[in-house]
Amino acid sequence: DARVTIADLKAMKARGERFAMLTAYDYATARLLDEAGIPALLVGDSFGMVVLGYDTTLPVTLDDMLHHVKAVVRGTKRALVVADMPFLTYQVSVEEALRNAGKLIQEGGAQAVKVEGGADVVPTVRRLTSAGIPVMGHLGLTPQSVHQFGGFKVQARTLEAIEQLIADAKTLAEAGAFAVVLECIPAPVAKVVTKSLSIPTIGIGAGPDCDAQVQVIHDLLHLIPGPLPKHAKAYANVGEMIQQAVAQYAADVASGTFPTEQESFRLPKGVTPDDVA
Ligand code: KIV
Numbered sequence: 001d002a003r004v005t006i007a008d009l010k011a012m013k014a015r016g017e018r019f020a021m022l023t024a025y026d027y028a029t030a031r032l033l034d035e036a037g038i039p040a041l042l043v044g045d046s047f048g049m050v051v052l053g054y055d056t057t058l059p060v061t062l063d064d065m066l067h068h069v070k071a072v073v074r075g076t077k078r079a080l081v082v083a084d085m086p087f088l089t090y091q092v093s094v095e096e097a098l099r100n101a102g103k104l105i106q107e108g109g110a111q112a113v114k115v116e117g118g119a120d121v122v123p124t125v126r127r128l129t130s131a132g133i134p135v136m137g138h139l140g141l142t143p144q145s146v147h148q149f150g151g152f153k154v155q156a157r158t159l160e161a162i163e164q165l166i167a168d169a170k171t172l173a174e175a176g177a178f179a180v181v182l183e184c185i186p187a188p189v190a191k192v193v194t195k196s197l198s199i200p201t202i203g204i205g206a207g208p209d210c211d212a213q214v215q216v217i218h219d220l221l222h223l224i225p226g227p228l229p230k231h232a233k234a235y236a237n238v239g240e241m242i243q244q245a246v247a248q249y250a251a252d253v254a255s256g257t258f259p260t261e262q263e264s265f266r267l268p269k270g271v272t273p274d275d276v277a
Protein backbone atom coordinates (compact mmCIF):
# COMPACT_ATOMS: atom_id res chain seq x y z
CA ASP A 1 0.00 0.00 0.00
CA ALA A 2 1.42 3.32 -1.09
CA ARG A 3 1.79 6.29 1.22
CA VAL A 4 -0.72 9.09 1.39
CA THR A 5 0.40 11.93 -0.90
CA ILE A 6 -0.13 15.67 -0.89
CA ALA A 7 -2.46 15.11 -3.86
CA ASP A 8 -4.58 12.78 -1.69
CA LEU A 9 -4.90 15.48 0.98
CA LYS A 10 -5.85 18.14 -1.59
CA ALA A 11 -8.40 15.72 -3.10
CA MET A 12 -9.94 15.23 0.35
CA LYS A 13 -10.46 18.98 0.63
CA ALA A 14 -11.99 19.06 -2.86
CA ARG A 15 -14.41 16.27 -1.80
CA GLY A 16 -15.21 18.06 1.47
CA GLU A 17 -13.74 15.23 3.57
CA ARG A 18 -12.22 16.41 6.84
CA PHE A 19 -9.10 14.63 8.04
CA ALA A 20 -7.12 14.32 11.25
CA MET A 21 -3.41 14.87 11.63
CA LEU A 22 -1.34 14.23 14.77
CA THR A 23 2.19 14.84 15.88
CA ALA A 24 4.49 11.85 16.37
CA TYR A 25 8.07 11.86 17.58
CA ASP A 26 9.09 8.22 17.99
CA TYR A 27 8.84 4.79 16.38
CA ALA A 28 6.27 3.20 18.70
CA THR A 29 3.81 6.08 18.58
CA ALA A 30 4.23 6.49 14.83
CA ARG A 31 3.38 2.81 14.33
CA LEU A 32 0.25 3.08 16.46
CA LEU A 33 -1.01 6.20 14.67
CA ASP A 34 -0.12 4.85 11.23
CA GLU A 35 -1.92 1.57 11.93
CA ALA A 36 -4.90 3.55 13.26
CA GLY A 37 -5.15 5.15 9.81
CA ILE A 38 -4.08 8.71 10.60
CA PRO A 39 -3.22 9.93 7.08
CA ALA A 40 -0.56 12.51 7.96
CA LEU A 41 1.89 12.73 10.86
CA LEU A 42 3.81 15.85 11.85
CA VAL A 43 7.20 15.52 13.47
CA GLY A 44 6.62 18.86 15.16
CA ASP A 45 9.41 20.82 16.79
CA SER A 46 6.97 20.72 19.72
CA PHE A 47 9.01 17.65 20.75
CA GLY A 48 11.41 20.25 22.15
CA MET A 49 8.75 20.95 24.74
CA VAL A 50 6.80 17.70 25.26
CA VAL A 51 9.65 15.20 24.79
CA LEU A 52 12.80 17.16 25.68
CA GLY A 53 11.28 19.45 28.34
CA TYR A 54 12.33 22.86 27.00
CA ASP A 55 10.06 25.89 27.60
CA THR A 56 9.91 26.72 23.89
CA THR A 57 10.62 25.08 20.51
CA LEU A 58 13.59 27.37 19.90
CA PRO A 59 16.40 25.05 21.14
CA VAL A 60 15.49 22.28 18.65
CA THR A 61 18.24 21.75 16.05
CA LEU A 62 18.20 20.17 12.60
CA ASP A 63 20.05 17.14 14.00
CA ASP A 64 17.45 16.77 16.77
CA MET A 65 14.73 16.90 14.12
CA LEU A 66 16.49 14.37 11.87
CA HIS A 67 16.80 11.95 14.80
CA HIS A 68 13.03 12.01 15.44
CA VAL A 69 12.03 12.11 11.76
CA LYS A 70 13.99 8.92 11.06
CA ALA A 71 12.26 7.13 13.95
CA VAL A 72 8.80 8.22 12.76
CA VAL A 73 9.52 7.25 9.16
CA ARG A 74 10.64 3.77 10.34
CA GLY A 75 7.35 3.46 12.22
CA THR A 76 5.09 4.31 9.28
CA LYS A 77 4.00 2.58 6.08
CA ARG A 78 1.07 4.68 4.99
CA ALA A 79 1.07 8.10 6.63
CA LEU A 80 2.56 11.16 4.96
CA VAL A 81 5.38 12.30 7.25
CA VAL A 82 5.84 16.07 7.55
CA ALA A 83 9.00 17.37 9.28
CA ASP A 84 9.04 20.76 10.96
CA MET A 85 11.96 22.95 9.96
CA PRO A 86 13.55 24.05 13.25
CA PHE A 87 14.20 27.67 14.22
CA LEU A 88 16.98 29.24 12.10
CA THR A 89 17.20 26.34 9.65
CA TYR A 90 15.18 28.25 7.01
CA GLN A 91 15.20 31.96 7.97
CA VAL A 92 18.85 32.83 7.18
CA SER A 93 18.70 32.29 3.41
CA VAL A 94 16.72 30.45 0.78
CA GLU A 95 19.85 28.40 -0.04
CA GLU A 96 20.26 27.24 3.57
CA ALA A 97 16.58 26.44 3.73
CA LEU A 98 16.85 24.26 0.62
CA ARG A 99 19.91 22.43 1.94
CA ASN A 100 18.26 21.80 5.32
CA ALA A 101 14.88 20.81 3.90
CA GLY A 102 16.73 18.53 1.52
CA LYS A 103 18.34 16.75 4.48
CA LEU A 104 14.98 16.17 6.16
CA ILE A 105 13.74 14.56 2.93
CA GLN A 106 16.88 12.77 1.72
CA GLU A 107 18.45 11.73 5.02
CA GLY A 108 15.38 11.81 7.26
CA GLY A 109 12.96 10.21 4.82
CA ALA A 110 10.15 12.74 5.37
CA GLN A 111 7.80 13.44 2.47
CA ALA A 112 7.25 17.13 3.27
CA VAL A 113 8.46 19.97 5.49
CA LYS A 114 6.69 22.72 7.41
CA VAL A 115 7.83 26.32 7.86
CA GLU A 116 6.34 29.06 10.03
CA GLY A 117 5.45 32.49 8.71
CA GLY A 118 3.77 34.48 5.95
CA ALA A 119 5.24 36.79 3.30
CA ASP A 120 8.77 36.39 4.76
CA VAL A 121 8.94 32.69 3.86
CA VAL A 122 7.27 32.95 0.46
CA PRO A 123 10.57 32.94 -1.56
CA THR A 124 11.61 29.85 0.45
CA VAL A 125 8.30 28.09 -0.21
CA ARG A 126 8.74 28.79 -3.95
CA ARG A 127 12.31 27.49 -3.99
CA LEU A 128 11.58 24.32 -2.02
CA THR A 129 8.50 23.42 -4.03
CA SER A 130 10.34 24.06 -7.30
CA ALA A 131 13.05 21.69 -6.03
CA GLY A 132 10.35 19.08 -5.50
CA ILE A 133 9.94 19.42 -1.74
CA PRO A 134 6.32 19.74 -0.60
CA VAL A 135 5.92 22.58 1.91
CA MET A 136 3.25 23.07 4.55
CA GLY A 137 2.76 26.63 5.82
CA HIS A 138 1.97 27.67 9.39
CA LEU A 139 0.23 30.93 10.35
CA GLY A 140 -1.26 32.48 13.46
CA LEU A 141 0.49 31.45 16.67
CA THR A 142 3.83 30.42 15.19
CA PRO A 143 5.70 29.19 18.29
CA GLN A 144 9.18 30.03 16.95
CA SER A 145 8.13 33.70 17.31
CA VAL A 146 7.07 33.28 20.95
CA HIS A 147 9.36 36.06 22.18
CA GLN A 148 8.12 38.43 19.47
CA PHE A 149 4.55 37.66 20.58
CA GLY A 150 5.40 37.95 24.29
CA GLY A 151 4.03 34.47 25.03
CA PHE A 152 1.89 31.73 23.53
CA LYS A 153 -1.06 34.01 22.74
CA VAL A 154 -4.01 33.87 20.40
CA GLN A 155 -3.17 35.73 17.16
CA ALA A 156 -5.17 37.71 14.58
CA ARG A 157 -6.73 39.85 17.32
CA THR A 158 -7.08 43.07 15.29
CA LEU A 159 -8.78 43.71 11.96
CA GLU A 160 -5.37 44.60 10.51
CA ALA A 161 -3.81 41.36 11.74
CA ILE A 162 -6.80 39.39 10.41
CA GLU A 163 -6.43 40.93 6.95
CA GLN A 164 -2.69 40.25 7.05
CA LEU A 165 -3.26 36.59 7.94
CA ILE A 166 -5.82 36.10 5.16
CA ALA A 167 -3.39 37.71 2.67
CA ASP A 168 -0.47 35.59 3.96
CA ALA A 169 -2.51 32.40 3.53
CA LYS A 170 -3.29 33.28 -0.10
CA THR A 171 0.35 34.15 -0.81
CA LEU A 172 1.56 30.87 0.70
CA ALA A 173 -0.90 28.92 -1.44
CA GLU A 174 0.16 30.83 -4.56
CA ALA A 175 3.82 30.15 -3.70
CA GLY A 176 3.06 26.42 -3.82
CA ALA A 177 2.35 25.38 -0.22
CA PHE A 178 0.24 22.19 -0.25
CA ALA A 179 -1.51 22.95 3.05
CA VAL A 180 -1.39 25.52 5.82
CA VAL A 181 -1.61 25.11 9.59
CA LEU A 182 -3.70 27.77 11.34
CA GLU A 183 -2.83 27.90 15.03
CA CYS A 184 -4.78 29.73 17.74
CA ILE A 185 -6.76 32.24 15.72
CA PRO A 186 -10.45 33.16 15.97
CA ALA A 187 -12.62 30.44 14.40
CA PRO A 188 -14.40 32.82 11.97
CA VAL A 189 -11.02 33.90 10.55
CA ALA A 190 -10.04 30.26 9.93
CA LYS A 191 -13.39 29.73 8.22
CA VAL A 192 -12.75 32.61 5.81
CA VAL A 193 -9.22 31.35 5.05
CA THR A 194 -10.53 27.81 4.50
CA LYS A 195 -13.13 29.02 2.01
CA SER A 196 -10.66 31.22 0.16
CA LEU A 197 -8.01 28.52 -0.45
CA SER A 198 -8.02 25.40 -2.62
CA ILE A 199 -5.35 23.80 -0.39
CA PRO A 200 -6.35 22.27 2.95
CA THR A 201 -6.28 24.35 6.13
CA ILE A 202 -5.20 22.37 9.18
CA GLY A 203 -6.44 23.91 12.40
CA ILE A 204 -5.17 23.76 15.95
CA GLY A 205 -7.16 26.16 18.07
CA ALA A 206 -8.75 27.50 14.87
CA GLY A 207 -12.30 26.19 15.20
CA PRO A 208 -14.35 23.52 13.46
CA ASP A 209 -14.42 24.92 9.93
CA CYS A 210 -10.89 24.03 8.88
CA ASP A 211 -10.43 21.20 6.36
CA ALA A 212 -8.36 19.22 8.86
CA GLN A 213 -7.24 19.33 12.47
CA VAL A 214 -3.85 18.69 14.03
CA GLN A 215 -3.18 18.00 17.69
CA VAL A 216 -0.09 17.28 19.72
CA ILE A 217 -0.26 13.58 20.63
CA HIS A 218 0.84 14.30 24.23
CA ASP A 219 -2.22 16.57 24.61
CA LEU A 220 -4.64 14.12 22.99
CA LEU A 221 -3.49 11.36 25.36
CA HIS A 222 -2.95 13.71 28.32
CA LEU A 223 0.50 12.27 28.85
CA ILE A 224 1.87 15.21 30.87
CA PRO A 225 0.06 15.96 34.15
CA GLY A 226 -1.51 19.40 34.48
CA PRO A 227 -3.84 21.58 32.45
CA LEU A 228 -4.09 21.21 28.66
CA PRO A 229 -4.13 24.08 26.16
CA LYS A 230 -7.68 25.42 25.59
CA HIS A 231 -7.73 23.98 22.05
CA ALA A 232 -6.91 20.43 23.19
CA LYS A 233 -9.11 17.59 24.41
CA ALA A 234 -7.92 14.54 26.35
CA TYR A 235 -9.28 11.48 24.50
CA ALA A 236 -7.60 9.26 27.09
CA ASN A 237 -5.74 9.83 30.35
CA VAL A 238 -2.65 7.88 29.40
CA GLY A 239 -0.45 9.78 31.86
CA GLU A 240 -2.62 8.45 34.71
CA MET A 241 -2.68 4.99 33.17
CA ILE A 242 1.13 4.95 33.07
CA GLN A 243 1.38 6.08 36.70
CA GLN A 244 -1.12 3.42 37.81
CA ALA A 245 0.70 0.74 35.84
CA VAL A 246 4.15 1.57 37.22
CA ALA A 247 2.80 1.88 40.77
CA GLN A 248 1.22 -1.60 40.46
CA TYR A 249 4.49 -2.98 39.06
CA ALA A 250 6.49 -1.46 41.92
CA ALA A 251 4.02 -2.88 44.47
CA ASP A 252 4.22 -6.33 42.85
CA VAL A 253 8.02 -6.27 42.94
CA ALA A 254 7.94 -5.20 46.60
CA SER A 255 5.49 -7.99 47.52
CA GLY A 256 7.23 -10.62 45.40
CA THR A 257 4.21 -11.21 43.16
CA PHE A 258 6.20 -10.22 40.05
CA PRO A 259 7.82 -12.02 38.36
CA THR A 260 6.18 -15.44 38.58
CA GLU A 261 7.15 -18.71 36.90
CA GLN A 262 5.30 -17.41 33.84
CA GLU A 263 7.92 -14.69 33.35
CA SER A 264 10.92 -16.85 34.36
CA PHE A 265 13.30 -19.24 32.58
CA ARG A 266 13.86 -22.88 33.47
CA LEU A 267 17.10 -24.79 33.74
CA PRO A 268 18.12 -26.75 30.65
CA LYS A 269 16.93 -30.38 30.40
CA GLY A 270 19.03 -32.70 32.52
CA VAL A 271 20.26 -30.00 34.90
CA THR A 272 18.64 -30.01 38.32
CA PRO A 273 18.59 -27.25 40.95
CA ASP A 274 20.91 -29.45 43.07
CA ASP A 275 23.54 -29.40 40.30
CA VAL A 276 23.53 -25.60 40.42
CA ALA A 277 23.50 -25.20 44.20
O1 KIV B 1 5.33 21.51 16.43
C1 KIV B 1 4.10 21.25 16.35
O2 KIV B 1 3.58 20.33 17.00
C2 KIV B 1 3.30 22.05 15.43
C3 KIV B 1 1.83 21.83 15.44
C4 KIV B 1 1.23 22.32 16.71
C5 KIV B 1 1.16 22.43 14.26
O3 KIV B 1 3.85 22.86 14.73
Ligand code: NA
Nearest residue numbers: 044045046084
Ligand atom coordinates in the same frame (compact mmCIF):
# COMPACT_ATOMS: atom_id res chain seq x y z
NA1 NA C 1 6.02 23.26 15.20
